[in-house]
Amino acid sequence: MSGRRRIGKSFLLRALAEAAGGLYVSAVAEEGVVAARRRLAAEIARYAGIGPEMMGEASWESLLSTAIELTAQRRGVFVIDELPYWMAHSPELPGLLQLLYDESQAGKGTAGGRVIVCGSAMSVMNELLSGTKALRGRAAIDLRLHPFDLATMARHWGIGDPATALRVHAILGGAPGYHNLASVDPPQTIDELDMWAPATVLDPRQALFSGSEAEYLLREDPKFTGSALHYAIINAVANGATSPVKIGGLLEQPRSSLTRPVDALTGAGYLRYDTDPLWERRPVITVADPIIRFHNLITVPQRDLVETGQSAEAWQRSRATFVARILGPHFEACARDWLRAQADPALRGNAGLVSATVVNDRKGQAKHEIDVVALDKRSGRAEISLIGEAKATVTRRSVADLDRLDRLKRLLAEHGHDTSSAVLALFAMEGFQEDLVGTARRRGDVLLVDLSALLGSGDPVVVPGAS
Template sequence: MNELLSGTKPLRGRAAIDLRLHPFDLATTARHWGIEDPAAALRVHAILGGAPGYRNLSNVSPPQTSEEVDAWVTATVLDPRQALFSGSEAEYLLREDPKFTGSALHYAIINAVANGATSPAKIGGLLEQPRSSLARPIDALVAAGYLRYETDPLWERRPVITVADPIVRFHNLITVPQRDLVETGQSAEAWQRSRPTFVARILGPHFESCGRAWLRGQADPALRGNAGLVTGTVVNDRKGQAKHEIDVIALDKRSGRATISLIGEAKATVTQRSMGDLDRLDRLKEVLTEHGHDTASTLLALFAMEGFQPDLVGTARRRGDVLLVDLPALLDLGDPVVVPR
């Protein structure tokens, strides 16, 4: 559609608006699918993302509990007879896009990113290609919306590349490795074998992204302070000689120094968050201060799929600088468990 309005095309210069239609967020997807259980909604969103059209491609009732997700998966995305199934979703999409017709390299790059390669150097290592030869195809995939390319705000030379569409990630990590089982009618076995991969490499990272999306668009703007950016980052602990990932950080960076409004962790585990998680955030705040960043008014946030232990809730309420967000709050089904004073 963009090409109809550019170059020598008759409609060049006739565009009145450039409107980007983004996928639904977690809360909107749950309402669109009619899923009231937060755990089930999170899993469906992690598998399919927020494209509303997928709802019409499913002739199976949406799961209403996390236990029903297993049967729903095997009857939809892992059933070769269903429209939601694809042996290679990214390859199909690239064939449909005239800019990438016949490009095996583009498909290989998407596959590498889905399997954990988050930088040009790592992608080149998996594909046995020099990093310099991948710059243009990666840029093309980012421009077309297949990949996201972000720069770590605290370490501007550290790129973070991810797959933009969750269903492409699911097909590369789950469907393709289990293709033989799926295509021979053993979808339940394929899903059972894939559960650890789903939890660690799909559900976990997706829950983190949902936490960041909530803070950007649904949370009280006061929680972000003057932060212009909400993302994730990595920080080096010079004393402990360790590197720590920060799942959620809200900051405003000027002249190399950042003012940190919030740092947080988002964990999609079956255990409740504890005081140990809050202690870790306290340490991360100290590390950021040691790096010269302003943490004087930094809030500490914990996002939990299964809630929080009572002693953590009590401590958070007494301290006044801790935000506790559970899964219902991410779906606009309630307020955060604890909101900073």
């Protein structure tokens, strides 16, 4: 099991071990090998109901074998949380687990043992089962925990107002552990959010301060500790560099020198690397974690105000940036997530992919961004089942937005894609004008989704084919 900090891994694993009558042990950062073995021995002794002195100064192999044997006898599970901390001083641990597994399979060791290893250092966890690593081919499950989606986060925080929930999700993402770090109650209105943000993510005295949290998350992975280049790449992406060429331009580095660090950041979950489904050679790189994005776009530019206790002023000065560069893109991502996981599958048709794309207007010599597209691509030609736009603006969407989608549909058809059965979708933070709703219902090929529907507290305003 793997996943970034604050995602709830330890909470789930402790509960699992307790429910299954298992043994849970968590490694500790910067703990020496002798202290680590003694602490594991103490946990094993407690689990077995014996005195810790009876374990003696056992080796790693002996300790692991004993833990697996004891939990197997009780049909429990042996959980090692934050394994990368132990691997820092004892890199042989995966090999020892391999040895014990292979002996069990050959009938020489404990039968029926179940082991879960977990960690937050994604680069380390990703490599455990790769290539020629010891545990490759020996894991029954490789589980990566992801943050809560918008609707689940709103329920977890108890935020009833959709607009406020969207903004909190755009700032923090869906990591459930942030709820307990907040020093004030969750905001329930936009006005309360304007007080909540300066008192939490923009207050250096608070555990939820974005600067401390971003540094903490990046420091978690040993590959990136103290690496100025990795931090600079993340900052460049947060500021709009969405391709290796653009990153290299901002950092004045050749593209070739950035391939490995960008791949490492992507594999560790700090960056997201997508390719445009209609233009496979067009990479789209974004910052994966909202709080790191918030830190780079809001906290860093306002550092002087933040560090001198003027967080409220820093937030007010950052409002335009927040809306344009954080809230807008986040709303688009939430619309795509909703279509993938929560919407009626019929809205996606035969589409196997939901993404964003661009389409060229050959006559106008222009590129048009499409926020949401659902398609199935074969032999260079795509069958497109949905074309959509997601707008996090304060104005209600109008018939003009639908006209633009019609134009995009025609442009896609001119490029040879099948749009004959495509649904036109509008996702709006502030809802829709009445004439647009009426037109959508008469046409029968339009989907209108407001913020309440994205949060699961309501149905789409208009569904294709409904009267």
